[in-house]
Every structure is written in structure tokens, then in C-alpha cells.
Amino acid sequence: MKGLGATGGAGLAYGAMSTLGLAPSTAAPARTFQPLAAGDLIGKVKGSHSVVVLGGGPAGLCSAFELQKAGYTVTVLEARTRPGGRVWTARGGTEETDLSGETQKCTFSEGHFYNVGATRIPQSHITLDYCRELGVEIQGFGNQNANTFVNYQSGTSLSGQSVTYRAAKADTFGYMSELLKKATDQGALDQVLSREDKDALSEFLSDFGDLSDDGRYLGSSRRGYDSEPGAGLNFGTEKKPFAMQEVIRSGIGRNFSFDFGYDQAMMMFTPVGGMDRIYYAFQDRIGTDNIVFGAEVTSMKNVSEGVTVEYTAGGSKKSITADYAICTIPPHLVGRLQNNLPGDVLTALKAAKPSSSGKLGIEYSRRWWETEDRIYGGASNTDKDISQIMFPYDHYNSDRGVVVAYYSSGKRQEAFESLTHRQRLAKAIAEGSEIHGEKYTRDISSSFSGSWRRTKYSESAWANWAGSGGSHGGAATPEYEKLLEPVDKIYFAGDHLSNAIAWQHGALTSARDVVTHIHERVAQEA
């Protein structure tokens, strides 16, 4: 299968052998996605073929959905009692016992929720095409907000102060423009810039930095007002800029590049009502008859007739044999299954290192962030352990809402991981109130937290490939490449086998590649 994806993805690779002729034409423009539609991935299979899918997260459900369209008999075995895997939405009624044995019951008000795992979708991701195909309604997700705060420690007077993004940007861009204009005017860049370049650059900088006629940054309405301008002679009171040195040394600009990162730049989207809506929609299309929930796989073996999988469900041991298996169980958990995988595959699976991430949601009975801080969605960022505070993208202007009081990863998440929920809440409130003030501690109705290292059937937020420098994909290690190959009739799929680790897009495209590969093999063997 190596190299398959590189030829242009599932549709192209299989195009030639589509029995229905519905595969996308190879003449499609390179830069655009082919929107999915029923049957467009692969043609119908001839004869009867079965596939058992291990795991009912994005990779598993997408595999099952596409295989069914192509005429395969599919059974999904999912250990949890819900679809979606790391796409998990906590709402009133959600109950979870973590690996430390602590049970939390979520008591958020009707209609309120937060996504403990996946929460946002960039425009380029195939996830949006599946939303279209499955009829899952989407809405804008606030991934950038001029009114949220940055709050960092530094050796300046801004240390530990909450500064709005709008002020931080206006000052940073203002001084940056002033400095570059000054250097240019002084001839410091004459080796690289012609007269004409300098004029054009200067014009850009004046606008971008909101500079005065003599090229200085003296503050800007972009920073906002201490009192809002209104009618008549109420001109508002513009906030004063910070000093250049403070702006540079305080590091308040450290997160700006997030705003135009490839997969975080606005516009961003999310399903109305929670990310898990996508996987309930997959479930409906696949049919609950074809998904066994509460089915914990314990064994997976290549046998002469195909693949035999053993699992426990409802307290009893069961077994299923199918022509092929797609294993979407997180890689670091696969080795725990009884198996007859070769040693090099088991070694390769160990190279996918588990990582820490988690969130805590607080339901407030008052949307103080809107009425007092004028923040409607988006996130405040900090170098405290909480890392960020994410404001709800739903129920705007209503009387209550769920704030994600932390979404942290790595070391900062480890500071929460070993705590009980009550301790996590206390720490989250203590840190959050240093950013949004004393009101952060009041009007709390309830809360719910999740730590992925401590969550059964995940035990990790996402995989870091040993030797890849902890990147989210794009660096194929030998172990990664190894797992792209099937082991006889067993295929591996999941976001860990993609260049979009920690994104549903990675899991979905991985599933599509594997489905295409199986189908191609079946066609060749026929």
C-alpha cells in the first residue's frame, strides 16, 4: 500500500476499476477536494465479502460506511457504548469511570455540552465533506477573537496582566511596522530593497501598523476603548498603547501565528450540537445491527479463512471470523491483544508513543464573558497550566453556558492528570480567575473533566511517532511505513497513520485508503 496515497488518494487509485463508473475523474483539478457522494469512492464488489472493523471511532465508522456502500458485509466491534472514540461530547447524562477508578456524572443543563476530544474542523478537511454527505449541520467555530485575553509571565510590567488580543496585535504590529519602516528609511535594507520596493513596503506598513504621518506608532482605535463610543459627543476613550519595550519583551505576540496556521486559520467549523453528531450519523447509516457496542476485543489473529477476532460483550466471550479485518484500536493498545502479529509489527506499534491532553468544562449560570468581557466565543491564552480558556460557540446571549476551563497537552496536562476531578476544578478556577477575575469563581453550576491518558480504550490523546520529532504527521518513520502495509488480512487505520495526526481528517483519509486497498485486492483476486 506504500505510495498509494501519494498517487492522489483513494478515489484516484481505484478510479479505473470502479464497476459503476462513479469514481472521480482523473481530470479533476488538483487543488480541490472531490466532494464525497454515495458510491463515489469505489464501485460495487462482486460476490460476498466480509470485513470486521475493530473500533467505532472515526476511522472505524468511516471504513464501515464506505465498505457497505461497496457491497461488503461489515461488523464493527466497539468497546465503548457510544460511537466516535476520541470524538466525545460531554452533556447531561454522560457518565465515565476513568482508569484511576473515579466516576464522574455530567449534569450540564439540557442542550449544553462541550467536546472533550475533537472540537473544530478546518475548511480543507474531508470531515466537512462527510458532514455534507451525512446531513450533519455545521456552524462557525470561534477560533480567533480580538476580545479574548493573553496573559503570560514575563520580566515586564505586563507580566500576569490580561491583555486583549486586539490590543496585543495593534501594539505588536504597530511597533513592528514602525521599526521596519525606520530601518528601511535609514537605508539599512538597500541591498535587498529597491526604491520602488521601499515605497510599496512603506505604504503597506503605514496601514498595517496604523502609523502616524511621520511613521510612528502612537496607539490605535484597533486596541479598543475604555468606554465604548456612542452617540452625540461620546467619542469613547481609546485605550493607551503599551511601551515598545514592554510589547517586545512581554511576549504577548507569541500566539499570533496560530491565527494563520494551516489548519487553525478562520473560518473554522463544528457540527451544531457537538462533534459526536457526525458519528451518530455514521451509526445511523451503517445500522446498529452492524455495530456491536460494549464489545471489547481481546484477540485478533490471521487464520486460513481470514481473520478471527475474539471479544467480550455483555459478560460473555464471542468470536467472529471475516475475510479481512481493519484494526483502528489505538496503536499502543494493539500489542495487548492476543495476536499472531510478526515481531517487527509489534515493534513498530510500540513506536507510536501515547501523549497527554485533557479538558475541563464548567457550566456557568451566567454568561459573564459576554455581558462583562464582551467575549463571544474564541479562547484566552496563557502560560499557566490551563493553557487556554475556550468560550462556548453555542447558546450565545442566553442565560448559561459551558466554558472549557482548560485544554492543555503534554507537561501542562500532566499537572492535571493525576488530580481528582475536584482538585482539577479548584486548580482551573484558581488559574482562570487570575485571567478573567473574581467573577470566574462565581455562578458555577457543575463541571466535568476528561484526561485522555486516564480514559479507558484510549489511554492517549494522540500518537507521537518515535523519531519524528513529535510532529503531527508529515514525517514517515520506518515504523510508520511498516504499519501502512497489511499483515496478511489485517489492516491498520487511524489518524496515527496519516499526516493529520490529532485530526479526524487523518482518521477518515486513512480509512478511505485502507478501504480502497482492500477493494483493489478483492478485485484482483476475483
Next chain:
Amino acid sequence: MKGLGATGGAGLAYGAMSTLGLAPSTAAPARTFQPLAAGDLIGKVKGSHSVVVLGGGPAGLCSAFELQKAGYTVTVLEARTRPGGRVWTARGGTEETDLSGETQKCTFSEGHFYNVGATRIPQSHITLDYCRELGVEIQGFGNQNANTFVNYQSGTSLSGQSVTYRAAKADTFGYMSELLKKATDQGALDQVLSREDKDALSEFLSDFGDLSDDGRYLGSSRRGYDSEPGAGLNFGTEKKPFAMQEVIRSGIGRNFSFDFGYDQAMMMFTPVGGMDRIYYAFQDRIGTDNIVFGAEVTSMKNVSEGVTVEYTAGGSKKSITADYAICTIPPHLVGRLQNNLPGDVLTALKAAKPSSSGKLGIEYSRRWWETEDRIYGGASNTDKDISQIMFPYDHYNSDRGVVVAYYSSGKRQEAFESLTHRQRLAKAIAEGSEIHGEKYTRDISSSFSGSWRRTKYSESAWANWAGSGGSHGGAATPEYEKLLEPVDKIYFAGDHLSNAIAWQHGALTSARDVVTHIHERVAQEA
């Protein structure tokens, strides 16, 4: 009334004499709005007092709503047969005959629309508080999108080319960072930057510009991919950066500051279903018994008993006399009424110069911008007459949608103003297809345009105060100040009397100031 707003707005000015004690406390923190709630603006009036409100746009309806809460008898006279004034949403069934005599009937599909006037609301505007108070559901508005295009004429090879915002930003910020880092490293800014400043700046620039270890910009994944990265070995193909000189000279960065402007920075909002929802909600609260639609005011005079207003409705002439009048008719149209206003007031009204702006909406039966260009909301910008193409913020991923094919102002709008609708459409498609390609010309179901200079009862998009440099407020000219004073029992209100011209916020805060002033006067005279 001069200076009233400057003391802190309506609530504060009247706080001391609120009969119910519900006025906001003066101890409220300066930087925040006091969320509105029934009765918080002013207390109940003693005795019976009447006010006639001329115009049922934002200023008129807000005035009526607040006055009713305070116990006044209010009659709104509105020439049109709908509420909202320049807040006007075109949808199937909308019909309009413009001042050239051309009639358009809008045939957009059920549920589809676009806002011919007001379309977006910043987080700080009181408009959002009225949405809360009136129970008007709001949603995010796409005011920034990395995937939309810029397309400008220039003397470079980028001239007339469509470039995504994400590519334009990555390259501009990349080269800007490289240049500033180079100048800094060479010591060109040593007079203003210490060693420590330079280190901190350098760290920021490396991240902000996505620079290589040796401080150069060599392209970035932020620009996007020619083919999207997926699973396995499909790493995608990163788009190559433009040359520094092209980036600087082509002016592709000219619109970046829009993104962090005070009243345009994300997050931005809009009511679900069209901006006019706000004014239908006002109408419901005020009661249709208290609003006369189709009532064209022809005369407004101060008389001994108050103010007498004459109007035509249903073909017959009518008259109403009330204790006070609030005139929200656009200032350049007030002089046409029969009136006994003093000469200096009539002169002052003439200083409010009308301006051109307009939009044209095209309903497409295929959301090519989503499926082919991966654009979900936001706008493409150009220096062609169309100025911008705005993509719908509703019905994402569905089978049809209304694109605003131009939203232009000033000279560029004048290029459309005198055309028939068919001619406007042809010009819009010709220019738009140069930006989004041949697909722009296909799958068009219907279209509808509005030109505010040619729209009865408006004849202008917004006022430019003579001598204010065409600013949208913040520059009080003598004429502006003149109209802040009542003429006996006649008060003027509207966005033109605010520091938020062309914003509903301006009209609403103006209304609140006037209502407070009338109430204060009634209390003093009691």
C-alpha cells in the same frame, strides 16, 4: 443635550432620577457595557405623555421601545411597509421599485436571503444587547477567511491573479519578519533596541514569519497545499511562495488591517435568518397598533401643544399631534418636509451629505465556493468595481446559497448605480468570474440588487458630515453639534448623530440618548 453622551451615556445621565431605581449604578466598571434589561434605561414617567416617532428604522424603533417601557404613549410613523429602514433583508417575495422606476421581485428559494443593508455586528456594539433583550438568536458571521481570495491590479506577475488570504499573509508576514530580523541583526536599530529587546524580537519574528533557522522565509505550510495532505505517504504538495519583490509590490497585503480593525475584527455576529429579525422583534414588542406602516410624513411642525405631524397613509392625509417628536428620517430628506425649523437647523441638515453604496445577491443552485474553492463564508477582495464577493454564512454544505456578488461604496458603487438590474448582474458576473473562474457564470437561479442612493426613503447609504473628512464619526462638526440639540419639542436621532455612522450601534445609542433627554425634561417640568 450637548455633552450629555460624554458623561457616560443614557443610563448614567438619568441614573439619579430613575423612579424605579433600576438605572445602572455609577460604580459599574468603566470598560463594560451594562447589559440591557427591561426598565434599566429610565424609570417610569409620571402622568401621561405622548411621543410621535418619525421613521421605523433602528433609531425610531429603539426610541419607541424604550419610551414605552418608561410609560409613554408612542406612535411610530414609517413610510415603508416593513420595519428596519436601512436594515433590509431581501428574500423570496421582496419587491422594490427604485427611484428610476425599475421594479425587482426577489425569487430566492425558501429560507435564502441576503442583507442589502446592515449585515454584521461587532461584539462591543449595543446591537447585541438588544438581540439578547429581544430574544433574537445570533450566530457567527464570517468576516475573515484564509481561503478567500485577493485579486488586485499591479505591475507585477501577480496582477489580476487570485491569491488566497492565507498565502498572501504567510508571504507578507514571512518577508516582513525576515527583513526586520535582518535589519535588527545588522544593528540598524541599535539606537532603539537593546540586546535583550533584539533577542525577544527575533524570537517573535521567527515564529510570526515561520522563518528558517538562518532567519529566512522559504515558504510555509500556512500558505496551503496544491493537493491536500492525507493518510499514509500522501504528504500533500505545499504551495511555493511568491518572490519577495512580487509580494511587496503587488499590494496583496493592503486589506490585512481590516482583520484587526476595531469594529471588524472577529468574532463578528449576525442574527439567524437575516438582520431584519431584530426589527421584527422590536415591532412585536412595540405592538403593530402603535406603528403606522405606509405612513409617509409630509410635514413636521412645532406647535403650542407640542408637535404636529402630517402624513399620507392609504391614500389619505392624516395628522397627529404629540407632546414630543423624534425625527429619525435621514437628515438630507428632512428639509423636504413642510416644517417650521429655524434656518440654521435646515443648514445644519444639509451638511449631512448622502453617499453611495449597494449590493447584489446571486442565488446559485450549487455551492461551488464550498465544494471547489473550500470557502465557507467570508469575502474575496478586489480593486475591481465589485470590491468584494461575500459568501453566505448560512445553509453551509447545502445545495444552494446566495452570494453577495458586490458590496461597493463611493465611486465603485456609482459604476453600478445608474445601471438596470440586468446590467448590474452582467457586470458583477464578468468581474466575479475573473476572480473565481468560469464556474462563477453557471448555476445561477436568480438575483436581486439594491442601490441605496436610488432607494426611496433612504436616498443614501449613510451620511458624510461636510468638513469631517468623510469619517464614520468621531469628528463633531458645528452642524453635527447643532442637531444634537432639540428644536423646541422636536429631537433628531439616527446613526448620523453618532460616532458609529453606518452602524446600528450608532442609531441605537442615539435613540437612547434622545429618549433619556426627553425623559429628563419631562421629569424636570413635572
